[in-house]
Amino acid sequence: MRPLKLVPDNTNIPFLRYRNVAMGLSLLLIAASIALCVFRGFNLGIDFVGGQMVRVSFAQPVAIEQLRERVESLGLGEATIQQVGNGREVSIRTPLPEGGDAAADQAARRVRAAIEQGYPGASVGSVESVSGKVSRELFRTGAISLGLAMLAISLYIWFRFEWHFGVGALFALFHDVVLTLGFFALTQLEFDLNIVAAILTIIGYSLNDTIVVYDRIRENLRRYRKMAIEPLLDLSINETLSRTVVTSLSIGLVLAILLAFGPDVIFGFTAAMLLGIVIGTFSSVYVSAAILLWLRLKPDSFVAKTAPEPVTGAERVTPRTP
């Protein structure tokens, strides 16, 4: 049996010929995402704004409007009621009440009690309450960890590659994070602590892709010193294309299955991750290589600097097997 080759041997797609179109699209998406984040904002979860969320599983399908009336009659403000899974499971979220630190807890208690009284047979699956103070702290640590992760990874790239690559990788990173944020602003999916974890992971995997492409570019720069830079970048992308496709498909495959069959509690998390993989693959193929051209990476700009380094790869003909 011949193995499946999703990307045929000697594929040679002139990716960079379309770089202006791709870059234009990227910039457009970035601009749109920023606009969405600024003007539409996020549907921040109770982790970040405080409040309470009660998840209930009812014995029979329940009339949402009636449920809403019942919850809102508690005077806790506007309730957000969402069906999850099948029609009998519902999550009820109410905004952070005024008052001291214990106010969120008391509100959650009242919602819970109202449900248990009003709907016999309903079982409360989960209760979460976060006070204003704690939510502000969680928001702060979430922002700090995102910022630190980007900083730490930039430092690593800076240390590991030349500045062209560093800038390129950072831009790709920025691209991925902004687009993911834009997606959350657009869909108004709940943005909570788990999404921060998802974004941190996306950062990791997207850079992983970018680094594989960059590794190859660096290798080819050493190997084909006479080649013009554009075909060299194209060659590098094409050479790694099969790997990019297979890996992205593998991760995408398991994420899609997790999205479809996995617990719905982590739906947003999985959705963010899946989207991140798609965006990350696009950015590592297009954005990160194209940016090297704009930064005027020259065929010799890299080789000269690292001349003392031993040349690896194709030049060695004899295997070093003992």
Add this chain to the structure above:
Amino acid sequence: MLDFPRWKVWLTWAVIAVCALAAIPSFVPERLRETWPSWVPQPVVNLGLDLAGGSYILLEAKTDDLEATRLDAMREQIRLAMRRRPSVGIGDISQQGGQLSFMVRDATEVDAARERLLPMTAGAGLTGQRDWDISVVDSTRFVLKPTAAGSQQAFENAMNDAVEIVRTRVDQLGTREPTIMRQGSNRISVEVPGLKDPEALKELLGQTARLEFKLVDLAANPADVAQGRAPVGSEVLPMREGGGSIAVKRTAIITGDQLVDARAETDPQNAAAWQVAITFDGAGGRRFARTTQENVGKPFAIIVDDKVISAPNINEPILGGRASISGGFTAASANQLAIALRSGKLPVALAVVQESSVSAELGADSIRKGVLAGVLGSVALIAFMLVTYARFGVYTTAALIVNAVMILGIMALFGATLTLPGIAGFVLTIGAAVDANVLINERIREELRRPRAALPAVEFGYKEASTAIFDANITNVISAAIMFVFGSGPIRGFAVVLAIGIVTSVFTGVTFTRLLVSRWLQRERPKTINI
């Protein structure tokens, strides 16, 4: 490449075997595990609260009360110390702006008063810092101000006591393996797996359980009391049930500090009504007996956390140090109060600032769906790998399975907790673990196209891919580390699985498959490779 030193082969298999063995107990039901001999180590992967069901409750201490309580206590101490014979006449004790001040009636007794104050206000620590600063103004007025060190020490003591009391109370609920920890300076986290009713727990922890018996002030004017005004030496307290308020003497007859036992029981006269029977220690009992003897026919108030539960009449002297508190209790609320009283009063009031409770059913549902997704994902992935890389796909599959087992084994060895995001991390790691093999296999394909013979192609494939594998995983290690350090509960669970997965996936993807491939190459000596 072909020449794998024997020790390396053994080491590789040994590492895998250890991890696999460590993973076994996690798959064995707990009931069966209990029958194993005790010398068999049983590392297990703990399930997080979101999977096992249970409650996470974050409590915050209201520390501003603490200073007031300290001032109150000091005021009481001063009163007693000055009354000691030969007594020092003092008056006009007042608390203001976090300070305590009083006047010594006779200016010649200022030195005597200071003498008595000094031992009470010296620091308990070895640093020699005082707990209170004493100053005298206008020659007869003492002003006591808590020092920063003293307040800090008092705060630390209070928090440590609070943690212990919370632990005692949670233990009384009879749940298994609760985790109670101090978080930051003024918070306590409580994790109780498998808890059915978090409301009862919160209720229990929310009670300070400060029990006081005080005489009702019969001289107070009812109209004044209704407006919250009480005569000097008395205070107005609300009734716990039925509204209204009542004026009581400030000085307590007896407090919960002198209590040795508290039990919930039914009222002997009415089996449907519940009450809490309390027993005082010897000194407390004698004092209670004396006061009740002196006040037969008058009412006294039973006060818990500044709310009057009931104000019964003293029909006869209460001897023997026993009393019972009744007043509209149910079995549950009587039991709760009994537990709270038994465990002692909290030195600080605690408020629930964060809660996350998951029922066991929802947790079980998450596990079921997570496992289903994991199995389906693995099957799909394995099929994809087999179709794409043929024989090398088999090696990749072997690596994936070993990887999954190793992650579980290592988690069990470290006693790590598997949470719902952890399952997602697990599934994701399985997806990402193929990356190392994809990099290697693609590189082998390329080397074969160059063209190279089978053996050197494999050799170069592994060698050249390793830089990219290393670089790529470093970025993941960075994000996992940051998530672990800064993340809270669920994110941490994700980061742990991710971090372990990165290490095991490099090990299985590179070292382990290389071992398998080299064995095959040695045995078959293939001229061409179908990949």
